[in-house]
Amino acid sequence: MVAAAKFRKAQQRMFELRPYAERMSEGLSRLAANLEAEIHPLLAVRPRKNVEVLVITSDRGLCGAFNTNILKAGAKHVADLKSDGFNVSISSVGRKAKDYFKRRSVELRNSWTGISGKISYANAQEIAADIIESYTNETVDEVIIVYNEFKSVIAQKVVVARLLPLAPIEAATPDTLPVFNFIYEPSKEEIFSSLVPKNVEIQIFRALLESQASEEAARMSAMENATKSANEMISKLSLQYNKARQASITKELMDIVGGVEAMKG
Amino acid sequence: MAEGKFLLEIVTPHGLVFSEEVEEVTANGSEGEFGVLPEHVPFVTTLKVGMLTCRTGNQTVIFFVSWSYCGIGPRGMLILADSAERSDEIDVERAKAAMKRAEERLKKAEEIDFKRAETALERAVTRIQIAEIKRIK
Numbered sequence: 001m002v003a004a005a006k007f008r009k010a011q012q013r014m015f016e017l018r019p020y021a022e023r024m025s026e027g028l029s030r031l032a033a034n035l036e037a038e039i040h041p042l043l044a045v046r047p048r049k050n051v052e053v054l055v056i057t058s059d060r061g062l063c064g065a066f067n068t069n070i071l072k073a074g075a076k077h078v079a080d081l082k083s084d085g086f087n088v089s090i091s092s093v094g095r096k097a098k099d100y101f102k103r104r105s106v107e108l109r110n111s112w113t114g115i116s117g118k119i120s121y122a123n124a125q126e127i128a129a130d131i132i133e134s135y136t137n138e139t140v141d142e143v144i145i146v147y148n149e150f151k152s153v154i155a156q157k158v159v160v161a162r163l164l165p166l167a168p169i170e171a172a173t174p175d176t177l178p179v180f181n182f183i184y185e186p187s188k189e190e191i192f193s194s195l196v197p198k199n200v201e202i203q204i205f206r207a208l209l210e211s212q213a214s215e216e217a218a219r220m221s222a223m224e225n226a227t228k229s230a231n232e233m234i235s236k237l238s239l240q241y242n243k244a245r246q247a248s249i250t251k252e253l254m255d256i257v258g259g260v261e262a263m264k265g
Numbered sequence: 266m267a268e269g270k271f272l273l274e275i276v277t278p279h280g281l282v283f284s285e286e287v288e289e290v291t292a293n294g295s296e297g298e299f300g301v302l303p304e305h306v307p308f309v310t311t312l313k314v315g316m317l318t319c320r321t322g323n324q325t326v327i328f329f330v331s332w333s334y335c336g337i338g339p340r341g342m343l344i345l346a347d348s349a350e351r352s353d354e355i356d357v358e359r360a361k362a363a364m365k366r367a368e369e370r371l372k373k374a375e376e377i378d379f380k381r382a383e384t385a386l387e388r389a390v391t392r393i394q395i396a397e398i399k400r401i402k
Contacts, residue, residue: 015280016278016279016280017278017279019276019280019281020276020277020278020280020345023274023276023343023345024334024345027336027338027343027345030338031309031336121278181307182307182308182309182336182338183306183307183308183309184308184309184310185294185295185296185308185309185310185311186295186296186310186311191309191310191311191334195334202278205278
């Protein structure tokens with residue numbers, strides 16, 4: 001039950017981070033609703049032309065449809081964007097995604113492998129730094145992240161979400177909510193210059209942990225299913241073997257009995 | 266929300282530390298200590314490593330919070346901290362060990378780690394201080 005132990009650990013880390021990540025993005029969206037976009041390069045909304053899709057998979061297989069689902073969803077989203085006339089670049093996390101796109105000779109802008117199973121915050125920082133850089137120097141105008149969200153041990157949900165630019169949440173439009181003029185200390189610029197990149201890191205970290213927990217859960221149920229069908233096959237084959245053995249014994253007995261009868265004759 | 270109260274939430278990447286309705290909060294902001302009562306103006310700031318006190322009725326709870334973001338809005342007060350603990354849950358032994366480590370690193374005074382060691386030392390010392398306040402009471 002190695003998979004179960006790994007899964008529990010991954011699940012715990014994810015549950016611990018969830019409230020932090022949710023509140024951070026929610027709070028930031030609420031603030032961003034009353035903000036001028038010039039305050040931080042990552043808040044700038046440019047006309048969409050170059051879209052980046054970040055696909056998160058695992059390094060190792062044997063976890064059921066986990067990677068297939070995410071890659072299918074990712075590829076579909078990429079195709080949709082392309083047919084809408086956007087330039088799409090892809091980056092990936094996990095060996096499975098790298099191999100998948102390589103087989104289809106799709107160029108990857110960047111890829112990270114060898115981190116699944118031992119994800120640390122530094123990994124998220126590294127990925128975030130790369131994405132922030134390409135957003136800031138305007139190589140991409142939008143970043144979409146595709147990952148498996150953990151629902152339960154037997155269910156994962158493929159999530160396609162926008163990472164950048166940071167969008168104000170719908171409910172916070174001035175029509176439905178009064179506009180709050182927040183007071184900032186020491187200054188708006190100072191707070192946002194660290195808060196916005198940190199939010200990107202945290203959201204990526206969260207996606208990595210969600211994906212990790214989903215992967216371990218998927219692997220656990222895949223292994224359980226494999227054990228179950230192996231057991232089934234063993235009992236079927238044993239039955240078949242026993243039948244064949246019995247048949248040959250019966251046949252031999254009949255030969256002997258027949259021989260004895262003949263000798264008596 | 267009950268009259269005269271507001272929601273205080275302290276969240277860290279390691280979980281939700283506190284989420285309750287309180288009457289008054291005192292925190293250590295980047296521009297100095299400040300108090301929060303219900304109906305506070307919308308306010309965003311950062312908190313320095315230090316103590317956070319919240320009061321409900323005649324009950325006071327003290328927290329250690331490390332460097333954090335703090336937002337006060339119509340829904341209440343939200344603190345996004347790197348780490349935070351209730352004063353009675355502070356691991357003093359660990360803080361003392363951390364203090365020792367940081368001091369040793371400071372003695373060596375390697376440029377790269379200087380800042381990190383300094384903040385680590387600050388965190389450890391503050392943790393110990395806060396844990397002691399609770400004990401005296």
